[in-house]
Amino acid sequence: MVESVAASPGIPADPGTWRRIPGLVRFAGKATTVVGMRRAGKTTFVHQLRRERLAGGLAPENVPYVSFEDERLRGLDGSDLGFLEDERARRFLNARERGPVVWHFDEIQNVPGWETFVRRLLDSGGTEVVVTGSSAALLSREVATSLRGRGWEVRIFPFSFEEALRHHGEPVPAEASGLVGAARARLEGFFRNWLAAGGFPEAQGLDVENRVRLLRDYVDIAVLRDVIERHSVRNPTALRWLVGQLLGSPAGLFSAEKFHRRMRAEGLAVSKDTVHELLAHLADCFLVRLVWMESASARQRMVNPRKAYPVDSGLIAAWERVGRDNRGHALETAVHAELERRGLGVTYVRTPVGREVDFLARTPDGTEELIQVSAEVFDPAVAEREIRGLVEAGAMFPRARRRLLTLTGEPLPLDPPPEVIVQPAYEWMLEDSGSVAGPLGGPD
Numbered sequence: 001m002v003e004s005v006a007a008s009p010g011i012p013a014d015p016g017t018w019r020r021i022p023g024l025v026r027f028a029g030k031a032t033t034v035v036g037m038r039r040a041g042k043t044t045f046v047h048q049l050r051r052e053r054l055a056g057g058l059a060p061e062n063v064p065y066v067s068f069e070d071e072r073l074r075g076l077d078g079s080d081l082g083f084l085e086d087e088r089a090r091r092f093l094n095a096r097e098r099g100p101v102v103w104h105f106d107e108i109q110n111v112p113g114w115e116t117f118v119r120r121l122l123d124s125g126g127t128e129v130v131v132t133g134s135s136a137a138l139l140s141r142e143v144a145t146s147l148r149g150r151g152w153e154v155r156i157f158p159f160s161f162e163e164a165l166r167h168h169g170e171p172v173p174a175e176a177s178g179l180v181g182a183a184r185a186r187l188e189g190f191f192r193n194w195l196a197a198g199g200f201p202e203a204q205g206l207d208v209e210n211r212v213r214l215l216r217d218y219v220d221i222a223v224l225r226d227v228i229e230r231h232s233v234r235n236p237t238a239l240r241w242l243v244g245q246l247l248g249s250p251a252g253l254f255s256a257e258k259f260h261r262r263m264r265a266e267g268l269a270v271s272k273d274t275v276h277e278l279l280a281h282l283a284d285c286f287l288v289r290l291v292w293m294e295s296a297s298a299r300q301r302m303v304n305p306r307k308a309y310p311v312d313s314g315l316i317a318a319w320e321r322v323g324r325d326n327r328g329h330a331l332e333t334a335v336h337a338e339l340e341r342r343g344l345g346v347t348y349v350r351t352p353v354g355r356e357v358d359f360l361a362r363t364p365d366g367t368e369e370l371i372q373v374s375a376e377v378f379d380p381a382v383a384e385r386e387i388r389g390l391v392e393a394g395a396m397f398p399r400a401r402r403r404l405l406t407l408t409g410e411p412l413p414l415d416p417p418p419e420v421i422v423q424p425a426y427e428w429m430l431e432d433s434g435s436v437a438g439p440l441g442g443p444d
Contacts, residue, residue: 011047011050011054017159018048019048019156021156026128026152030149031150031152032152034046035132035155035156035286036155036157037222041158046106046130049104050063050065059099061091061092062098062099062101064101066103067107068108074110076111078113081114100127100128102129102130103128105118105130106132107133108132114131115147118147118150119150157340158200158201158311159199160337161194161199161429161430162430164190164199167201168190168205170190173430176424176426176427184409188409188424191424194334195313196317197314198215198314198315199313199337203215203314211314212317215314216319219247219315223243223282223287226281227278231281233278233281235270238268238274239278242279243282244319249308250326250329251308251328251333252307254307255305256272256275256276286311287311288310288311289337289340290309291309291336291359293306293347294347294350294360309333310333312337313333316333317330327407328376332358332373335371335373335428338429344361345361345363346362347360348360349396352392355388355392358371359372360397368397368401369402370403372386372389372403372405373405374404374405375407377406378410383413387414390404394419402421403420403421403422404421405423405425406422406424407425409427
């Protein structure tokens, strides 16, 4: 991805941090649909795509951008949008001769019937389309329905560890495993700070008080706009209890049935079906991510609790009320986010004797990796337990690579089996290759 390009009319100043997106951003004949939780940086990413096309030789008039948050465009429906194409063609008569026209529509879900207009643009030839929307309003399944297979999803997450380093002007080591002394200590210190602060762009550099206030506002807006208003939720009290449970117990097992019983014990009337619906809505808006237990049996997956993770580790500290040390939960949450960022299928594993391995990650081609995450692994009893879980799960999945991710680079208090890779999580996150996901790619 191009690292910088001079600002051009209609494009905000370069924020300095370019996103690295696994896989293709553009796919011929399809609209790029940019999705993710609110405030994760979707609009900024779209402007970065525009800069990239300008750097590639397209003229500014060939990369138009329209925000449907603009109050002057309220009240439009899909049948009205043709005026945009007509007006651009009138102003720039020879634009098509200078290359493709790449439309960028922000918050287009505010316009009923938008998908018909976008399909017509795609069918006209010589035109590309990028659309964004609030996370729950432009989900992949809705785009697939609306565009009839003409959408190509790109997910935007809060800053990864590498992106956070670059955002703060910190050097990104080519080989983090080779760092020693002060250089390693500095990287580990930044990693700890990033786990606590999280990766939302606006939260970077804020003091704790204002960061907590900002992140709690993000949650409130997502709950109100993407769940309550969108799905006409009639029991907001139960929803807020559910949000508190999920964000207050990060990386924990969650049973909708147990939560339902707790609500009834508290005198809150809510059906079990409603609990399942609310949980799905929170996952759909990317506020929480749900991980199923690995099983070949659909029934076993359904009856066992799921693990619930906030979309970003910064939300943990923002929701903590009793001052607990949540480094372990933050570390596990950050690893899960990285696995999702790399586009992997993720489940958790329970061994026959009841031990748990945090993640079984699979690539689309079937490559498997068992990943255990621990911030306290330097306690001999903890180290022995975590490694034993990996060994037992390895017997269940003999083709899987086995990896133990730790908070720091300190050596373990015992020698792990040769088949178990032990490394600090920040080294794994900064690897361009050698992980189960392979290299992180950018736009084609």
